Amino acid sequence: KKELLQQLKGKENITLDGKKVMLYANIGNIKDLATVIQNDAGGIGLFRSEFIYLEKEEYPTEEEQFKIYKTVAETMAGKRVIIRTLDIGADKKCGYFEMDEEENPALGYRAIRICLTRPEIFKTQLRALFRAAVYGNLAVMYPMITSLWEIKRIKEIAEEVKAELKEQNMEFRMPEQGIMIETPAAVMVSADLAKEVDFFSIGTNDLTQYTLAVDRQNPKLDEFYDPHHPAVLSMIRMTVENAHRAGIWAGICGELGADLSLTKEFLAMGVDELSVSPGRILPIRKIVLETDVEEYKRKKNAD
Ligand code: PEP
Ligand code: MG
Numbered sequence: 621k622k623e624l625l626q627q628l629k630g631k632e633n634i635t636l637d638g639k640k641v642m643l644y645a646n647i648g649n650i651k652d653l654a655t656v657i658q659n660d661a662g663g664i665g666l667f668r669s670e671f672i673y674l675e676k677e678e679y680p681t682e683e684e685q686f687k688i689y690k691t692v693a694e695t696m697a698g699k700r701v702i703i704r705t706l707d708i709g710a711d712k713k714c715g716y717f718e719m720d721e722e723e724n725p726a727l728g729y730r731a732i733r734i735c736l737t738r739p740e741i742f743k744t745q746l747r748a749l750f751r752a753a754v755y756g757n758l759a760v761m762y763p764m765i766t767s768l769w770e771i772k773r774i775k776e777i778a779e780e781v782k783a784e785l786k787e788q789n790m791e792f793r794m795p796e797q798g799i800m801i802e803t804p805a806a807v808m809v810s811a812d813l814a815k816e817v818d819f820f821s822i823g824t825n826d827l828t829q830y831t832l833a834v835d836r837q838n839p840k841l842d843e844f845y846d847p848h849h850p851a852v853l854s855m856i857r858m859t860v861e862n863a864h865r866a867g868i869w870a871g872i873c874g875e876l877g878a879d880l881s882l883t884k885e886f887l888a889m890g891v892d893e894l895s896v897s898p899g900r901i902l903p904i905r906k907i908v909l910e911t912d913v914e915e916y917k918r919k920k921n922a923d
Contacts, residue, residue, distance in 0.1 A: 625902040629660045633905050635887060636912040642893035643901045643908075644700070646873060650688060653695050655898040660905075663700035665821060665895020666761070666873040667692060669745070670708050678716050679741065685748035693756025700757045702798065702821070702895075705745055707731045707763040711837055726835065731764035732774070739777055746781045750792040759796040761821055766805040771816045802826035802874070807855045814866035821895065822859055824874025828852050847876045857889050864890060871895055883907040884916050 633641045644665030645656040656664060672680050672688060692701050708714045709730025722728040735742035749760050762774055778797065785792045801807055802823030814820065828847040829836040836845060846852075856872065863870035871893025876882065878896035883904055886894065894904060 625906065628902050628905045628909070631905060631909065633662070633908045635908055636910070637914050639887060639913050641887060641891065641908055642871065643904055644702070644871070644873075644893055644895040645898045645901065646895050647898075650691055650695075652898065653692065657695075659898040659901045661699075661898060661901055663702070663757075664692065664696060665700075665702050665871055665893060667701060667703045668707065669703055670706055670712055670714075673706060673708060673714050674712065676716075679744070682744050682748045685745060686751050689749055689752030689758065690755045693752055693758045696756055698757050700759055702759045702761050703749060704761045704763055704800070705732070705742070705749075706735060709734060726829065726837075732762050732770060733764065735762075736770065736773055736777075742777060743781050743784075746778060747785060747790075747792075750778075750781060750785060750794060751790060753793040753795040754791050759798060759818070761798045761800060761819075763800045763823070764802060764826070765799045765813065766803045768809060768812050768816070771799060771813060775816070800873070801859050801870075803830050804855065807859050810859050810862040811865065814863050814868050817868065819868050820859055820863045820870040821893070822856055822870065822872045822874060822877075824852065824856070824872060824876035827855060827874065828876075831855060847874075847879075848882075852876075853885075856886075856891070860890050860892075863892075869893060878904070880904065880907060884911050884913075887911055887913045888917050888920070 633643050642662050644663045645661035646666040647656060647664060648668045648671050672685060689703060709728060710726045719729060752758055765771060782794060796818040798817050798819035798821060799813060800823045801810060801820050806813060824847050825836055828845060831851050832849060834841050834845045860870045869892035872891055873895040877894040878900040880903060896904065
C-alpha cells in the first residue's frame with residue numbers, strides 16, 4: 621500500500637473533473653523539512669514559528685529568525701512557504717514573555733493580541749520575514765484574528781517595517797499576507813476581511829474550540845469536541861464562499877484538513893488548499909485523483 625502511494629509522487633492534485641487543489645505541509649520545526657520534500661508537498665501551508673521562541677531562553681533576535689526563514693524559503697526552492705507569526709499564549713507558554721496567570725488563557729492574551737500590544741516583538745519578526753522573502757516564495761500569515769481593525773493595524777505596522785528597512789537600505793521583499801480564520805467572529809466578518817488580505821487559512825482546531833465552546837485541551841471533553849459538527853462545517857463553507865467572492869483563495873490548516881472522510885466534501889465546498897502533516901499528503905492526493913466533484917455533489921443532493 622505504501623508503494624502504491626509512492627507512485628503518486630510527482631502527480632498533480634487534480635480531480636477526475638479537472639478541479640485542482642494545493643496540498644501543502646504543516647511543520648513546527650525546520651528539522652521537518654526532509655519529510656516535507658519526501659512526501660512531495662506543493663509548499664508549506666503552516667510553519668508554526670512559535671517553536672523558535674519556545675526553544676529559547678530569551679527573545680530570538682532578528683538575525684536568528686532571518687536565518688531560519690531564509691533556510692526554509694531556499695530549501696523549498698520557489699514553492700510557497702507560509703510562515704505564521706508568533707502564536708503563543710493559551711496552551712503555549714514561554715517564560716521570558718513574563719505573562720500573567722489568566723483565568724481563561726484560551727480567551728486571553730495570545731497570538732496577534734501579544735503582537736499588537738508589544739509591537740517591538742512583532743516588528744522584529746516582520747523584519748526577519750520581509751528580508752527572508754527575497755530568498756524564495758515566502759508568505760506571512762497572522763493567527764487569532766477576530767476583527768477588521770486588527771488586520772488594518774497589522775498592515776500599518778507592516779508598512780512601518782517596510783519604510784524602516786528601506787531607510788536602512790536593507791534588502792527585502794513584501795510577501796503575500798494572509799490570515800488564519802479560527803474564531804467564529806472572523807468567519808462572520810470574513811467578507812470584509814477577505815478584501816484586506818491575500819488568502820485565508822482555516823484553523824479548525826481553534827475554530828472547533830471557539831464555535832462549540834469546548835476546551836481543546838481538556839481530555840474529559842473529547843466526546844464534545846466534534847470538528848464534524850454541522851456548525852463547524854457551515855463556518856468552513858461560509859469562509860470559502862466569502863474568500864472566493866473577494867477573489868482570494870482559502871485553505872484549511874487545522875487537523876480536520878487531514879481527515880480523509882471529509883476530503884471529497886472539502887473539494888465540493890471549493891477549498892483551494894489543504895495543509896496537513898507531511899505523511900497525509902499522498903493519501904489525500906489519492907482521493908483527489910479518484911474524485912469527480914460534480915458527481916459527488918449530485919449524489920449528495922439526491923440523498
Ligand atoms: C488551528 O487552530 O487549527 C491551528 C492550525 O493552529 P494551532 O493548532 O497551532 O492553534
Ligand atoms: Mg490555532
